[in-house]
Amino acid sequence: MNLDSKIPEGPLSDKWDNHRFSSKLVNPANKRKYRVIVVGSGLAGGSAAATLAELGYNVDCFCYQDSPRRAHSIAAQGGINGAKNYQNDGDSIHRLFYDTVKGGDFRSREANVYRLAQVSTNIIDQCVAQGVPFAREYGGLLANRSFGGAQVSRTFYARGQTGQQLLLGAYSALSRQISTGQVKMHTRHEMLDLVVVDGHAKGIITRNLATGETKAWTADAVLLCTGGYGNVYYLSTNAIGCNVTATYRAYRRGAGFANPCFTQIHPTCIPVAGDHQSKLTLMSESLRNDGRVWVPKKAEDCGKNPNDIPEADRDYYLERKYPSFGNLAPRDISSRSAKEACDEGRGVGPGGRGVYLDFADAISRLGESVIRERYGNLFQMYERITGENAYQRPMRIYPAIHYTMGGLWVDYNLMTTIPGCFALGEANFSDHGANRLGASALMQGLSDGYFVAPYTIGNYLANSGAGTISPDSPEVKEVMESVRERVDQLTSSNGNRSARSYHKQLGQIMWEYAGMARNAPGLEKAIGEIQELRDDFNKNLLVPGTGSNLNAELERAGRVRDFIDFGELLCRDALERKESCGGHFREEYQTEDGEATRDDENFAHAAVWEYKGEGKTPARHKEELKYDNVKLAVRSYK
Amino acid sequence: MKLILRVWRQDGAEDEGRFETHQLDGVSEDSSFLEMLDQLNEQLLEEGTEPILFDHDCREGICGTCSLTINGLAHGPEDSTTTCQLHMRKFSDGETVTIEPFRARAFPIVRDLVVDRSAFDRITQAGGYITVRTGSAPDGNAIPVPKDDSDKAMDAAACIGCGACVASCKNASAMLFTSAKAGHLNLLPQGKAEKDKRVLAMVEEMDNSGFGNCRNYGECSAACPKDISLDYIAKLNRDHAAAKVRKIFT
Numbered sequence: 001m002n003l004d005s006k007i008p009e010g011p012l013s014d015k016w017d018n019h020r021f022s023s024k025l026v027n028p029a030n031k032r033k034y035r036v037i038v039v040g041s042g043l044a045g046g047s048a049a050a051t052l053a054e055l056g057y058n059v060d061c062f063c064y065q066d067s068p069r070r071a072h073s074i075a076a077q078g079g080i081n082g083a084k085n086y087q088n089d090g091d092s093i094h095r096l097f098y099d100t101v102k103g104g105d106f107r108s109r110e111a112n113v114y115r116l117a118q119v120s121t122n123i124i125d126q127c128v129a130q131g132v133p134f135a136r137e138y139g140g141l142l143a144n145r146s147f148g149g150a151q152v153s154r155t156f157y158a159r160g161q162t163g164q165q166l167l168l169g170a171y172s173a174l175s176r177q178i179s180t181g182q183v184k185m186h187t188r189h190e191m192l193d194l195v196v197v198d199g200h201a202k203g204i205i206t207r208n209l210a211t212g213e214t215k216a217w218t219a220d221a222v223l224l225c226t227g228g229y230g231n232v233y234y235l236s237t238n239a240i241g242c243n244v245t246a247t248y249r250a251y252r253r254g255a256g257f258a259n260p261c262f263t264q265i266h267p268t269c270i271p272v273a274g275d276h277q278s279k280l281t282l283m284s285e286s287l288r289n290d291g292r293v294w295v296p297k298k299a300e301d302c303g304k305n306p307n308d309i310p311e312a313d314r315d316y317y318l319e320r321k322y323p324s325f326g327n328l329a330p331r332d333i334s335s336r337s338a339k340e341a342c343d344e345g346r347g348v349g350p351g352g353r354g355v356y357l358d359f360a361d362a363i364s365r366l367g368e369s370v371i372r373e374r375y376g377n378l379f380q381m382y383e384r385i386t387g388e389n390a391y392q393r394p395m396r397i398y399p400a401i402h403y404t405m406g407g408l409w410v411d412y413n414l415m416t417t418i419p420g421c422f423a424l425g426e427a428n429f430s431d432h433g434a435n436r437l438g439a440s441a442l443m444q445g446l447s448d449g450y451f452v453a454p455y456t457i458g459n460y461l462a463n464s465g466a467g468t469i470s471p472d473s474p475e476v477k478e479v480m481e482s483v484r485e486r487v488d489q490l491t492s493s494n495g496n497r498s499a500r501s502y503h504k505q506l507g508q509i510m511w512e513y514a515g516m517a518r519n520a521p522g523l524e525k526a527i528g529e530i531q532e533l534r535d536d537f538n539k540n541l542l543v544p545g546t547g548s549n550l551n552a553e554l555e556r557a558g559r560v561r562d563f564i565d566f567g568e569l570l571c572r573d574a575l576e577r578k579e580s581c582g583g584h585f586r587e588e589y590q591t592e593d594g595e596a597t598r599d600d601e602n603f604a605h606a607a608v609w610e611y612k613g614e615g616k617t618p619a620r621h622k623e624e625l626k627y628d629n630v631k632l633a634v635r636s637y638k
Numbered sequence: 639m640k641l642i643l644r645v646w647r648q649d650g651a652e653d654e655g656r657f658e659t660h661q662l663d664g665v666s667e668d669s670s671f672l673e674m675l676d677q678l679n680e681q682l683l684e685e686g687t688e689p690i691l692f693d694h695d696c697r698e699g700i701c702g703t704c705s706l707t708i709n710g711l712a713h714g715p716e717d718s719t720t721t722c723q724l725h726m727r728k729f730s731d732g733e734t735v736t737i738e739p740f741r742a743r744a745f746p747i748v749r750d751l752v753v754d755r756s757a758f759d760r761i762t763q764a765g766g767y768i769t770v771r772t773g774s775a776p777d778g779n780a781i782p783v784p785k786d787d788s789d790k791a792m793d794a795a796a797c798i799g800c801g802a803c804v805a806s807c808k809n810a811s812a813m814l815f816t817s818a819k820a821g822h823l824n825l826l827p828q829g830k831a832e833k834d835k836r837v838l839a840m841v842e843e844m845d846n847s848g849f850g851n852c853r854n855y856g857e858c859s860a861a862c863p864k865d866i867s868l869d870y871i872a873k874l875n876r877d878h879a880a881a882k883v884r885k886i887f888t
């Protein structure tokens with residue numbers, strides 16, 4: 001597997017400029033000869049499709065929802081980073097770069113991250129011009145807030161709906177291109193396979209979810225902007241439809257999959273309430289600015305009304321363990337500490353899987369009205385879901401899977417190991433290493449889509465020349481046949497178990513053994529259990545109805561099938577990475593007081609998996625990561 | 639708790655459709671309305687019936703995918719709440735709950751409770767954007783925007799495009815949706831240049847898509863899970879009238 005990262009020559013700060021200058025351009029008049037497929041309409045896909053169309057390429061854009069505006073980017077709450085230094089507090093491109101590399105626990109590629117920090121400022125300008133209603137100060141200028149893992153205020157936000165507003169901005173740009181006919185939008189279409197001809201990506205196969213029709217689409221390049229794979233855990237903060245199918249199918253066709261074990265767990269989600277639970281809801285991290293996290297000191301107090309537990313019997317464990325960061329300790333550290341407390345039997349709420357986030361101090365210090373003003377909508381959402389009033393009783397929170405740093409391996413041009421197949425946004429692995437900082441995913445999605453891929457794709461197309469193949473060619477038909485067979489196989493499943501029940505079981509295995517803390521025996525056990533689950537799925541799955549119209553059970557079955565295989569890959573990756581770093585915590589590799597121990601000597605690389613065939617063990621390759629501009633240091637938040 | 643569910647089933651746009659009644663036991667009051675339907679669907683699967691189809695995705699009240707008219711109300715009985723955020727503790731044991739799709743001429747039924755809301759996308763495509771090529775934007779702070787305008791723009795931009803406004807309106811008008819998008823962009827200095835063109839095109843597309851006329855009943859805003867105000871409809875009416883006049887004189 002060729003893992004040439006194609007990092008341009010020159011000093012870090014000149015690389016992107018040099019690269020743009022040395023890239024070949026497609027003559028404006030020739031752009032209309034090219035067709036590009038964009039799978040996904042989130043921040044990454046929406047911005048890429050709109051920009052490529054503006055440049056004159058013909059674009060086919062796909063999403064599984066009924067409208068491109070509903071991609072899960074819509075759910076992001078907190079904000080987006082940009083190194084504008086509007087607050088004059090010492091921010092700079094270099095500082096954003098450094099924070100991101102450090103926050104990622106030194107497992108990302110310097111050159112990519114630097115470019116991300118560079119274009120972060122253009123993103124803010126672009127979004128403002130589109131009409132994104134960012135929060136403003138009374139003077140009419142843009143407001144900022146600070147976010148976890150940074151000491152400067154560089155986060156731009158639109159109330160608690162930043163993702164929604166940014167996505168609606170990209171959607172408006174996309175809509176304009178749809179109206180001119182430059183983008184053909186295909187909603188309720190799910191990509192089920194990638195067409196590779198002579199080693200180059202040349203198209204995709206989709207299923208029209210409303211009519212059941214499977215169809216081949218061909219193009220000169222394919223962009224996968226299909227989001228993250230958090231739903232491999234069944235319960236996550238992702239939308240129900242988020243899936244790994246597009247990227248996993250590309251992996252099966254030869255795209256390397258990097259660092260699947262790097263998953264992020266968010267510390268402040270509403271805990272699981274019962275067996276009916278279908279997803280988890282994030283409570284913005286900003287709550288930790290005013291809330292204090294605690295559990296009872298004694299297990300026997302867990303069932304009590306929290307207001308009846310005296311101060312002396314409470315353990316404010318984050319303040320105790322991390323006195324300088326306290327309740328604002330980074331996501332991975334806060335999450336793990338919550339798990340520890342619950343493992344010791346001191347968790348609260350259903351199943352003992354919850355910790356308190358208490359606002360009593362803040363309310364007595366600032367008054368209820370201030371808290372209401374700051375977090376009113378979050379308290380309301382909490383009450384809607386739990387039926388509890390957090391002004392009177394501490395909230396219960398627990399960590400949940402939230403984001404996936406791993407993804408398709410891409411080079412500096414965002415191209416996967418399959419020429420012509422690019423991956424953007426959460427679907428790639430590029431910028432966040434082993435842990436993502438808050439407000440950086442939105443930035444990366446838009447950077448990839450507005451400012452990076454439109455250039456790098458031009459270079460690829462100029463070098464490879466226009467040459468869309470016919471959807472009727474034998475190579476395309478062959479892939480199409482295999483997709484039809486797979487769909488038929490699923491629709492003829494006459495067993496007795498629903499796809500949901502398999503998904504749930506897979507999620508339990510993943511959460512238990514590949515969740516917040518992992519160890520070798522557990523991961524080996526998980527791999528065995530997943531293999532058994534797959535056999536059971538193949539024998540006992542039940543899919544009602546046919547494939548010739550809207551069939552939600554069929555959709556789910558296809559996604560779960562890929563999650564099962566992918567879950568095994570994730571565990572394998574976690575097993576082989578014999579160190580603790582960022583979101584990947586291996587119990588065998590920790591200090592005496594329970595802190596993660598990174599192994600830079602042996603693991604300062606991205607692990608890239610190559611598919612070797614059904615039932616065969618995939619091969620693990622490495623992209624060594626070189627740090628010329630930052631010093632590898634121990635991440636300490638004590 | 640135990641529920642009697644009267645659910646609309648329809649095999650496609652051409653099918654007549656009918657209500658089906660199911661009994662569901664053991665519903666947790668902590669579950670959301672859609673989790674209750676998941677549970678019903680698992681029961682239907684066991685009984686060998688095809689599950690009921692409904693649209694949903696984020697399940698946190700922001701993507702606008704979920705719909706459903708519950709006991710005659712778009713998104714059900716709780717104010718400012720989407721169906722996915724509605725929880726079963728709002729219902730009582732033994733209650734009969736009627737579940738229908740969002741009904742409107744411009745929202746044809748796909749299957750069961752799933753409707754086609756692509757007319758909203760077309761209204762946006764007609765003019766719900768600011769023309770700005772990637773890379774051509776001035777510095778973000780080049781044009782100050784009074785906080786008040788920016789806040790009002792944000793109030794309108796909070797629309798999730800779910801279609802509850804249309805489903806709850808006797809005339810199935812899309813004025814609240816259209817006015818929210820037009821209002822958001824027209825309030826900002828960045829959106830001023832295309833204001834006239836925008837409102838004329840969006841209103842024309844809205845009329846062409848088969849939505850009814852707005853008679854100011856106000857049901858739309860009452861049903862809106864994001865509390866979009868009727869003020870935006872008044873503003874769109876004003877902007878539209880002014881644009882028409884200016885068009886005649888230019």
Ligand SMILES: Cc1cc2nc3c(=O)[nH]c(=O)nc-3n(C[C@H](O)[C@H](O)[C@H](O)COP(=O)(O)OP(=O)(O)OC[C@H]3O[C@@H](n4cnc5c(N)ncnc54)[C@H](O)[C@@H]3O)c2cc1C
Nearest residue numbers: 040041042043044064073078079191227425426439441442
């Ligand atoms: C609750 C929540 C809050 C967050 N808050 C923040 C925040 O405050 N700041 C921040 O920076 N980040 C945040 N994030 C992370 C961030 O929102 C995401 O990482 C980012 O939006 C992903 O964008 P994307 O374009 O890569 O993918 P998505 O927005 O997920 O888009 C994926 C697209 O691909 C399509 N698709 C998927 N599979 C297929 C298929 N098989 N066939 C066809 N189409 C397909 C979908 O239809 C969709 O259009 C948050 C995430 C969550 C879940």
Ligand code: FES
Nearest residue numbers: 695697702704722
């Ligand atoms: S499912 Fe997204 S708003 Fe209800």
